[in-house]
Amino acid sequence: MAASSGVIERRRFRLPFSPWHLVLIPATIVLIFPFVWLIVTSVETPAEALHFPPVLIPRELHFANYPNALAAAPFGRFFLNSAVVAVTTVLCNLVFCSLAGYAFARLRFLGRGALFAVIMATLMVPFQVTMIPQFIITKWLGVHVLAQVGINHLGALILPNAATAFGIFFLRQFFRTLPVEYEESARVDGASRLKVLWRIVLPLSMPALATLAALTFLDSWNNFLWPLIAITSTNQMTLPLGLATFQGAHATEWTLLMAANVMSLVPMLVIFFAAQRYFIRSVAATGLAGT
Amino acid sequence: MPAARRRPSASEQLTGWAFVTPGAAIIILFGAVPIVWSAVMSLQRNNLLTGKTPYVGLRNYRALVHDPVVAQAVQHTLVYTALFVPGTMVIGLFLAVAMNRKIRFISLYRTAAYATMAISAISEAVVFIWLFDPSYGIVNYFLSLLGIPPQQFLNSPSQALYVIVAMTVWGWTGFAVVIYLAALQGVPQELLDAAAVDGAGRWTAFRRVTLPLLSPASLFLAVWLTINALQLFDEVYLSTQGGPLNATTVLVYYLYEQAFQNFNFGYASAIAYFLFLIILVVTAIQFRVGRRFTYYRS
DSSP states (O other): OOGGGOSSOOOSOOOSSOTTHHHHHHHHHHHHHHHHHHHHHHTSOHHHHTOSSOOSSOSSOOTTHHHHHHHHSOHHHHHHHHHHHHHHHHHHHHHHHHHHHHHHHHOOOTTHHHHHHHHHHHHHSOHHHHHHHHHHHHHHHHHHTOGGGSTTSTHHHHGGGSSOHHHHHHHHHHHHTSOSHHHHHHHHTTOOHHHHIIIIIHHHTHHHHHHHHHHHHHHHHHOOHHHHHHOOSGGGOOHHHHHHHHHHHSTTOHHHHHHHHHHHHHHHHHHHHHTHHHHHHHHHHHHHHHO | OOTTTSOOOHHHHHHHHHHHHHHHHHHIIIIIHHHHHHHHHTTBOOBTTTOOOOBOTTHHHHHHHHOHHHHHHHHHHHHHHHHHHHHHHHHHHHHHHHHSSOOTTHHHHHHHHHHTTTSOHHHHHHHHHHHTOTTTOHHHHHHHHTTOOOOOGGGOTTTHHHHHHHHHHHHHHHHHHHHHHHHHHTSOHHHHHHHHHTTOOHHHHIIIIIHHHHHHHHHHHHHHHHHHHHTOOHHHHHHTTTOSTTTTOOHHHHHHHHHHTSOBHHHHHHHHHHHHHHHHHHHHHHHHHHHHHOOOOO
């Protein structure tokens, strides 16, 4: 895998370290610099931040920005809203997409082909085409059916994404690769379809379920356009929307803004690094599935 | 058991429908119905404020063709896409090749690239607005060290779009690196060794062996990044709101303005379908052209 392990030794003179470090160190500095500068600014005083040339190393760590930012907007609430929406969306997708994916993979029922085609067709269409009717439908549902799934409620962020065409397609493809013999013998022993799915198929599908969960979580957590349309009241806002509103109101208070962004970023980075293997594998899987 | 020949039993039919109903209902209600609905709306004068929705035929589409802001938005969207997609791919490929080796600190380097995937559009925008701030930004400070006078960046109609290119390329680098690293793991060392035995230098081996083997990943990235680029919205909304002087008004931003600030649902739906058409045409061309350069190992 490494270039240095090639069969033919071409060079006589060798650096004491791989020359690729000379490329990777500057590249890494450029990649992480925005993160570093975000953190540095978040612990500067406003006077230090609004100084040119910029203060690269603050004289002291001005952590007061953090409580000040928290006092200026309900970030705890935003965070909780984002977490509730993301976790519920992930759970709903795992349940609904597993059920539908399994039915499309293994069961035969009237209209299966047509229904599957309709679901696949929605995959091609960009969100911008559907967002206006989605807004009207959500609004109508909130007024006439259940307030909790209407405009300005967290349900409005969960329900439209509670099952995705991608999730159904992805799990269907995975289920079809599983050997059908286990399921058949369980059926002969009298197990119901639901039991077969729960006891046999899903335990064999953990990598696919983890991938779907990771991708759905990232999508939900970072979603901006739909919450921007569906939510206007502050206490129902998710983190990106809350931060954007905060940015609008405190555009020149850079230190507060940076502190707020650091607070929003840290949990995501922690989750990301804790589950890095899953995220990386998931992203790579969608890429390789596409090729 | 010749299960495939058997007619499905009533209970299998019932179970099948029971299993697909929740998921299918959501997708039809929020995905399929809106596709048809917005097509209908694009043929109406649908302004939320008036309440009446008379059919106007293709008038919205005709208006769109003559709307100078749409022309600008299309231009900005295409320029942005033409810079963002190759930029992200070249940087991603370069970094992935550099990181595809077992050297010290390699997981540290990789993690730094991956980390850009965890940042949301809002933080990305806020940091870049700050980095590129005309008065206090550190980028202007670095330029001053090189003797270059301070630039207006996001406040400048001629520069703002390029700053948005820079911020989104940075934000997508991790994604491109992951895709290319995964594809590089699939390049067999024996082929590179064989090329070396045949006297190929590293650069030749890369161009003649590695690059063709990466072509499916490249095609995927090109299509995927293009679809996302044509739908650019978050970063524009969060940094410039289409300004200054419409210099960063891209199609989706204009659509959003028409739909949710002016409440011209009919006209906005026409723009949405126009965008859909652009996406279809561009990706069709990419697949067409891509097929000629894509090498699949079966």
